[in-house]
Amino acid sequence: MAKVMTSGGEALIRALADENVDIIFGYPGGAALHIYDAIYQQDRVQHILVRHEQAATHAADGFARATGKPGVCLVTSGPGATNAITGIATAYMDSIPLVVISGQVPNHLIGTDAFQETDMMGISRPIVKHSFLVQKPEEIPVIVKKAFHIATSGRPGPVVIDVPKNLTDPNEKFEYKFPSDLYLRSFALYNEAKNSEVKKAVKLLTEAERPVIYAGGGAINSNAAEEIYEFGKLMGCPVTNTLMGLGVYPASDEQFVGMLGMHGTYEANMVMHEADLIMAIGARFDDRITNNPNKFGLQAKKIHIDSDPSSIDKIIDVDVAMTGNAKKVISQINKELKAMNFDNKKFDGWMKKAMQWRAEHGLNHNMLNQKNAGDIILPQQVIQSAYKVTDGKAFVTSDVGQHQMFAAQYYHFNEPRKWINSGGLGTMGFGLPAAMGVKFAFPDETVACITGEGSIQMCIQELSTCGQYGLPIKIINLNNRALGMVKQWQDMQYGGRYSSISYEDSLPDFIKLAESYGHIGMKVEKLSELEVAMEECFALKDKLVFLDVYVDPDEHVYPMLKAGGDMSEMFLSKTEKTFK
Amino acid sequence: MNHIALLMENQPGALSRVIGLFSQRGYNIDSLSVAPTQDETLSRLTMTIGEEGADINQILKQLYKLVDVVMVQNLSEADALTLELAIIKLNKTKAEVEGFFKNYKFEREILDEKDQYTVFKVLGDTQEIEKLLSELKKEEFLEVTRSGTLGMTKGNESLATNDQTKISYD
Ligand SMILES: Cc1ncc(C[n+]2csc(CCOP(=O)(O)OP(=O)(O)O)c2C)c(N)n1
Ligand SMILES: [Mg+2]
Numbered sequence: 086m087a088k089v090m091t092s093g094g095e096a097l098i099r100a101l102a103d104e105n106v107d108i109i110f111g112y113p114g115g116a117a118l119h120i121y122d123a124i125y126q127q128d129r130v131q132h133i134l135v136r137h138e139q140a141a142t143h144a145a146d147g148f149a150r151a152t153g154k155p156g157v158c159l160v161t162s163g164p165g166a167t168n169a170i171t172g173i174a175t176a177y178m179d180s181i182p183l184v185v186i187s188g189q190v191p192n193h194l195i196g197t198d199a200f201q202e203t204d205m206m207g208i209s210r211p212i213v214k215h216s217f218l219v220q221k222p223e224e225i226p227v228i229v230k231k232a233f234h235i236a237t238s239g240r241p242g243p244v245v246i247d248v249p250k251n252l253t254d255p256n257e258k259f260e261y262k263f264p265s266d267l268y269l270r271s272f273a274l275y276n277e278a279k280n281s282e283v284k285k286a287v288k289l290l291t292e293a294e295r296p297v298i299y300a301g302g303g304a305i306n307s308n309a310a311e312e313i314y315e316f317g318k319l320m321g322c323p324v325t326n327t328l329m330g331l332g333v334y335p336a337s338d339e340q341f342v343g344m345l346g347m348h349g350t351y352e353a354n355m356v357m358h359e360a361d362l363i364m365a366i367g368a369r370f371d372d373r374i375t376n377n378p379n380k381f382g383l384q385a386k387k388i389h390i391d392s393d394p395s396s397i398d399k400i401i402d403v404d405v406a407m408t409g410n411a412k413k414v415i416s417q418i419n420k421e422l423k424a425m426n427f428d429n430k431k432f433d434g435w436m437k438k439a440m441q442w443r444a445e446h447g448l449n450h451n452m453l454n455q456k457n458a459g460d461i462i463l464p465q466q467v468i469q470s471a472y473k474v475t476d477g478k479a480f481v482t483s484d485v486g487q488h489q490m491f492a493a494q495y496y497h498f499n500e501p502r503k504w505i506n507s508g509g510l511g512t513m514g515f516g517l518p519a520a521m522g523v524k525f526a527f528p529d530e531t532v533a534c535i536t537g538e539g540s541i542q543m544c545i546q547e548l549s550t551c552g553q554y555g556l557p558i559k560i561i562n563l564n565n566r567a568l569g570m571v572k573q574w575q576d577m578q579y580g581g582r583y584s585s586i587s588y589e590d591s592l593p594d595f596i597k598l599a600e601s602y603g604h605i606g607m608k609v610e611k612l613s614e615l616e617v618a619m620e621e622c623f624a625l626k627d628k629l630v631f632l633d634v635y636v637d638p639d640e641h642v643y644p645m646l647k648a649g650g651d652m653s654e655m656f657l658s659k660t661e662k663t664f665k
Numbered sequence: 666m667n668h669i670a671l672l673m674e675n676q677p678g679a680l681s682r683v684i685g686l687f688s689q690r691g692y693n694i695d696s697l698s699v700a701p702t703q704d705e706t707l708s709r710l711t712m713t714i715g716e717e718g719a720d721i722n723q724i725l726k727q728l729y730k731l732v733d734v735v736m737v738q739n740l741s742e743a744d745a746l747t748l749e750l751a752i753i754k755l756n757k758t759k760a761e762v763e764g765f766f767k768n769y770k771f772e773r774e775i776l777d778e779k780d781q782y783t784v785f786k787v788l789g790d791t792q793e794i795e796k797l798l799s800e801l802k803k804e805e806f807l808e809v810t811r812s813g814t815l816g817m818t819k820g821n822e823s824l825a826t827n828d829q830t831k832i833s834y835d
Contacts, residue, residue, distance in 0.1 A: 206678055211689045215732040218677065235732060270674070270735050395726035 091261040093222030094123035094253035100229035102129035103263040110141040114161025116188030119253035136546040138165050140518035142172020147519030150505045152526045155182040155236050162188045163201030173243045174212040178509025182241035184232050191251035205247045214242030222252045226263045239274050240393040278407035278414045286388045286405045287421045293362035295435045296322045302329030303367020305501045309412040316415050319422045321429030323439045325353040329508040332498035346374040348490045348642050351446035358653040365389045367411045370400040380651035390414045460611040464563045464636040468495035470619045479531040480523045484516035484540030486570040488563035490642040492535040514543030520558045533559040539568045548602040551629050560631045565638040573641045599631035610635040667721050668740040668816045671710040679733035696813030713814045740816045747816040749791045754784045756805035
């Protein structure tokens with residue numbers, strides 16, 4: 086092959102293309118201009134111009150969550166880099182593979198407080214899986230390759246590549262070589278679990294009386310849905326998913342007891358509390374799940390599968406620890422269960438018990454038929470309507486707050502990677518840019534962003550990006566005229582003292598706002614008009630529609646775990662609770 | 666007291682990742698020593714972590730997770746040698762200083778002295794050195810600097826490095 090001579094900037098973009106990247110999200114600036122010039126002169130990598138670097142990271146993140154491939158973004162030094170930080174932290178907390186390329190001031194200016202200099206390596210250090218500061222332009226292709234490998238393997242996460250401007254100089258060319266192999270010292274990856282551990286796990290699973298399968302985002306990251314479904318069927322026991330794991334087990338399946346945790350269903354939390362065996366798959370016993378860890382699963386033996394050994398025994402000590410790739414480890418377990426012809430009938434009674442709990446205090450998924458006083462709309466009804474209209478098939482991104490919890494509770498996700506939200510960091514502003522990333526990845530699929538009037542304003546500028554690239558996202562704004570989730574806490578824990586949660590008089594007219602960006606805005610205030618409006622919103626296939634739905638401002642999300650309690654201690658409504 | 670030995674890539678930023686992990690996760694480092702090894706691509710650290718409530722296994726796992734960290738070992742769980750060097754400057758004469766050493770058997774050497782001061786080094790067990798220092802506290806101390814604990818396992822095993830893992834793509 087003929088020698089290819091490239092500059093650092095060209096090498097960077099070429100290496101991305103050689104990594105099969107066809108789209109990156111970014112925002113230019115001084116330190117990145119050589120790179121932008123290299124982008125201009127090629128057509129293998131498309132650059133999407135967002136309106137704020139935070140949105141670039143969230144869009145890349147949404148792309149990654151929906152496709153399972155790494156998302157890539159490009160920002161300039163200084164403010165570009167600092168604006169990207171929230172998005173990097175968001176991806177880090179949810180173990181999402183991102184490669185973030187930041188321009189940096191030229192080598193010789195580093196450390197001099199040069200114009201637009203920030204120590205990106207330092208600022209991003211606690212929220213990246215790894216980071217690279219490029220020292221020589223020739224090493225760019227190898228660094229790119231390493232970055233992608235690190236971002237995507239094991240427990241995925243964001244990787245930063247900080248590139249000093251002089252190293253991308255268009256006048257300094259060198260021979261471009263994309264490495265075919267990679268050498269990394271000390272990079273342990275775990276695939277299958279030890280056979281002895283598999284045997285121990287199977288023994289506990291088959292000897293249990295009341296097992297529960299609890300699967301989280303790690304199960305989605307390792308593409309284990311099929312294996313987990315088979316496992317669920319082999320076990321015939323209740324299955325629950327975390328907020329991050331929704332979709333990894335089909336929500337419509339009869340064994341699915343819904344999401345667990347802080348706002349999990351009554352039956353999921355009861356099952357967790359009463360279980361004698363908890364099988365955690367790619368879930369990390371987060372405090373939003375366990376409630377008080379000292380009161381968590383006291384009757385249960387625990388098995389934990391995770392690709393990150395440091396997640397094991399971090400919060401909850403387990404009986405069988407299986408470090409490995411969930412897809413592979415669950416296959417190993419399924420194989421054993423099949424070989425022994427395991428008869429799961431003995432869990433029938435336990436499964437019935439779960440259904441009995443559901444009958445007692447389960448969520449009402451048929452609220453669309455109910456009439457409300459004053460024809461007011463309840464937020465749950467909006468989700469149910471969206472679910473109905475999209476036939477449960479849409480990609481749904483979300484922001485953070487009550488609307489997010491309602492979406493998680495009432496939109497039944499039957500497939501992984503369709504529910505896209507910031508679970509770990511809880512980043513308001515995530516929803517719209519994430520939806521853009523999803524839409525770029527799947528232009529023919531329906532993509533809805535379920536948001537609140539608080540969250541949507543945190544990245545509202547992206548309506549402009551959606552206009553530029555013609556992204557017909559459906560924004561369903563659950564407008565309760567308040568920071569609803571904060572208000573709920575103030576209701577429940579601060580005697581209804583509403584400190585800084587309202588802005589009713591200064592909310593924008595979202596319809597006009599959407600229209601000013603060239604989109605369609607629709608407003609609904611009456612329940613009787615909800616379903617028609619929802620139909621219309623999704624029927625406008627090639628238009629972005631901002632559906633501003635006025636919902637009951639006083640609604641709370643239930644169930645809600647009692648602070649410091651165990652998993653059976655829940656508020657069930659404003660007047661009912663399971664504890665004294 | 667846990668002594669941890671660690672090999673890491675001799676790369677800019679590697680040390681700050683290790684240190685950062687401690688502050689980020691709320692662990693305390695009592696002492697730390699770091700220097701390159703015979704393989705110039707690697708640095709070796711010995712860290713001492715005080716007892717209080719630290720989940721040492723979690724710390725080891727978090728350290729090992731860092732891409733720049735090649736190998737970690739808890740020396741306190743192995744049969745290991747540990748050693749510390751301290752250089753001490755006192756407002757005392759050589760003769761007076763010698764008096765203090767009566768109760769200690771570790772290696773020492775006077776490095777510099779005059780009528781008003783003595784500089785000496787001691788080499789020994791960290792706890793012994795701490796004992797000496799607490800006794801010297803009553804005296805007129807000018808300065809002390811310590812290497813932090815250094816350590817390695819006994820026997821003919823070493824904190825072996827993984828070979829470079831080759832990751833191939835088809
Ligand atoms: C960037 C950011 N700032 C603050 C918060 C804290 N917070 C969590 S939910 C919430 C209210 C969100 O309001 P809205 O988007 O209107 O959703 P609602 O709860 O009303 O449905 C706030 C302020 C957060 N999660 N993210
Ligand atoms: Mg709101």
